[in-house]
Amino acid sequence: MLDQAANPSSPPGFDAGSWVCPLPLRDSPTIVMAHGGGGAMSGELIEHLFLPAFGAAADAALGDAAVIEVGGVRLAFSTDSFVVKPLTFPGGTIGELAVNGTINDLAMMGARPLVLSTAFILEEGTELAEIARVAQSLGAAAAAAEVKLVTGDTKVVDAGHGDGIFVNTAGIGLVPEGVDIGPHRARPGDVVVISGDIGVHGIAVMSCREGLEFGTTVRSDTAPLNGLVADMLATGADVHVLRDPTRGGVAASLNEIAAQANVGVRLDERALPIPDSVRDACGLLGLDPLYVANEGKLVAFLAPQDADRALEAMRAHPLGARAQAIGVCVEDHPGMVVARTALGGTRVVDLPAGEQLPRIC
Amino acid sequence: MLDQAANPSSPPGFDAGSWVCPLPLRDSPTIVMAHGGGGAMSGELIEHLFLPAFGAAADAALGDAAVIEVGGVRLAFSTDSFVVKPLTFPGGTIGELAVNGTINDLAMMGARPLVLSTAFILEEGTELAEIARVAQSLGAAAAAAEVKLVTGDTKVVDAGHGDGIFVNTAGIGLVPEGVDIGPHRARPGDVVVISGDIGVHGIAVMSCREGLEFGTTVRSDTAPLNGLVADMLATGADVHVLRDPTRGGVAASLNEIAAQANVGVRLDERALPIPDSVRDACGLLGLDPLYVANEGKLVAFLAPQDADRALEAMRAHPLGARAQAIGVCVEDHPGMVVARTALGGTRVVDLPAGEQLPRIC
Incomplete structure (x- = not known):
């Protein structure tokens, strides 16, 4: 039991010494791998552990990126740590991921990334x-x-207490005037778009893990999406929501948006761009491509009257050549994503x- | 040998595949603990490995904090990872260090810290x-x-590839108009000041490591120095340089400043505020308190005509009560720190x- 008298700075209502795991964290008194997977258990860890523990110091929901106003300027701010294993995989390294991951979190707020820290x-x-x-x-990824x-x-x-190299990056971006992107802007009727082939990064990393080899080489799609986002915004299209479907894949991103915006999402599975190599590997491993991580793709919710214009701009960019409308935002089943199967x-x-x-x- | 054709993004003049450790990194082909100590070997790793590898993307010397200008506003930006062992020690936890460490890096640029990320x-x-x-x-440290x-x-x-909890924080601060603090402003004649007792944090952590116990409990001095810096600046005193002497202690900070500013520093050892408990523990362990880490102290170079005023303001603040002039900045022996012994x-x-x-x- 923590002595409250000796620790007067404890926020009221949270005593870590007598802290009891709320459901559903209670199932495990310790950290399991799924807590780091970007899915439901990651969300529970934030909601039931970090937010109450941080107390009044925590602002909003500790999302992937925050927008803050400083001296009349709107800044986007984001951080990510990278612990990928192995450090080098087909199509990239932990260094490229570390740059592109934070760049993309900033770009998903519509921000123009400016500077990064590396730790x-x-x-x-x-x-x-x-x-x-x-x-x-x-360095090459930052320059690009x-x-x-x-x-x-x-x-x-010390040896045995790390795993070669972990990298953290944090980044600052500038949110242009008039840009307002986020789940709060999702509306029934919005066209849901993906910028290209899904499931590539996860399979690329998995393909070179010990003991797993597939016939074809799948290369990671790690890429910085700030240029693609800038081209979309330059069309004047009303972009409501952007999200990069990394851990947990497209399924996790769409579920997060649906829950935060209290809207439903209806996907058309046949419209999902899935390369044969990813489909084959997923079949072999018993995985669903909708749940496999991407590192160079974005999901967008677009105002219906602007969707064609935005899609055209995306397809004109090398990172959006295979962009595709994959569904719509609906009023029905708020908080839920459903897919029409093949x-x-x-x-x-x-x-x-x-x-x-x-x-x- | 890395195939340059397959990796066209390599900056010219740096080929990691055929990368040869320059002296003095050559002594070890692998990372050793001293590379993370904040001393000469940390500096060599940055200068001879990270900066050439980052290439054109690296701005300036990747210091503890950077000042960038965005939309007419000057921002300070800093990051630190924390890997302290054990996670809880007399006087603090890794959580307090993670907040105060980044706060202090921002404060040493004269900035008012605004927001932090946590990873x-x-x-x-x-x-x-x-x-x-x-x-x-x-959370409590952030609120404070x-x-x-x-x-x-x-x-x-996975278990066995980490060490319980590592925390990274990055922070953004606002540099007030007219404030210009950095080694480039060090001048012969400047009074060198320390804000209080030295060597406390390092000994506090060491005292609870396995197998090491001292008679008295030394508690870490971890604290946020932004308030103390604000009080110093509010006097109008011309503060030339600020540095928080963490890893490598006061000795490392003064040497860094001397090298970067190409000035000498003359210390008076008898003026150094060293608690008896720290002196005793250092005697026992064969350590020099000048080299032991602090987490709630700052070293300042003050314009001589303003030193008394700034010292008075420091002593009026709870975190500067034992502030002390400990030396002067000199023209002699540029890049070198010498101490007059007892x-x-x-x-x-x-x-x-x-x-x-x-x-x-």
Whole structure:
């Protein structure tokens, strides 16, 4: 039991010493891999543990990115840590993911990314040449996305208490005047769009994990989406919501938006762009591509009258060439995503509990 | 050998595949604990590995904090990861360190800290109650420093590939108009000031490491220094340089400033405020208090005509009550710190190679 007298700064109503796991966290008194999967259990950890513990210091819901106003300027601010295993996989490295992941969180607020911080946690015994390779791909990714690396940190942990290289990036972006993107703007009638092939990143990482090999090589789609978003906004189209479907895949992103906006989403499964190689690998592993992570795709909710214009701009960009309308936002079944299957039936696309493939970013 | 054709994004002049460790990194082909100690080897890792690998994307020298201009507003931006072991120690937790560490990096640019991000890397099997305790102390520290936690991230790694809880924070602060603080402003004649007792944090953490116990309990000095800095600036005193002497202690901070400003520093050892408990523990462990980490102290270079005024304001603040002038900035021996000893001799206070006590933050 924590002594409240000795710790006068405890916020009222939260005593970590006598803290009792609320349902459904109670099922496990310890951290399990699914808590890091970006699905339901990640959400519960934030809602039932971090938010009450942070108390009054926590602002809003600690989303992927925040928009703050400083001196009349609106800034987007975001952070992500990267623990992908292995560090190098077909199509990318942890360094590219670390840049593109934070860039994309900023871009999903409609912001123009400006600067990144980089913080490395290195395990004793890691080869300097390997760190150099990661740092080089990180620098090249930042240059490609036109952001500067302006501040950093390096920590070292004893061998056996880390895993080679963990990287955290945080980023600041500028939200242009007039841009207002977020789940609060989702409306029944919105056209739901994906910018290209789904499920690629998760399968690329999985394909090179020990003991798993497929016939074809699937390369990660890691990419910075700020240019694609800028092109969409430049058309003047009314973009209501943007989300990059990383951990938990398209299914997790659409469920989050549906819940936050209290709207329903109706998907057409036949419209989903799924490469054959991803379909085959998913069949082999018993995975659903809707739940597999992407690192260079976005989901957009577009005002119906503007959808064609935005889609055209997306398809004119190299990262949106295979953009596709995949569904609509509906008034029915608020908070729920349903898919019309290839056979003409419908099924509920649930929020996943965790991530089917852990440590993919 | 990395195939350049397959990796066209490599910046010219840096090929990680054939990367050869430059001296003095060459002594070790792998990461050692001292690379994370904030001393000479940390500096070499940045200068010889990260900066060339990052290439054109790296801006300036990747210092503890950067000042960037956005829409006519000057922002300070900083990040730090925390890997302290154990997670709870006399006087604090990793949560308080994570808040105060980033707050202090911002404050050392003269900035008013506004918002923080928090990113957790959790090891599978860590108790949720322990995470709640850390999160609670983090939230309380943020509330005490009057900053908001606005965005975050959680990753989980398999048991045996992490160490309970690692926390990264990044922060944004607003640099008030007219404030210009940094090593470029150090001038011979400046009075060098410390805000209070040195060596406390490092000894506090060390005192509860397995197998090490001292007679008295030394409690960490972890604290947010933004209020103290605001009070110093409010006097109108011309504050030239501020630095929080964390890893590597006062010795590392003064050496960094001396090198960056190309000035000398002359310390008076007898003026250093060192608590008896720290002196005793250092004697026992064979440590020099000048090299032991602090987490709630600052070193200031003050224009000589303003030093008394600034010192008075510091002493009126609870975190500066034992503030003390400890030396002067000199033209002689640029880049070097020398100390006048209690016996009247002088000695060179070198930049440490690493940190005497690893994983203290």
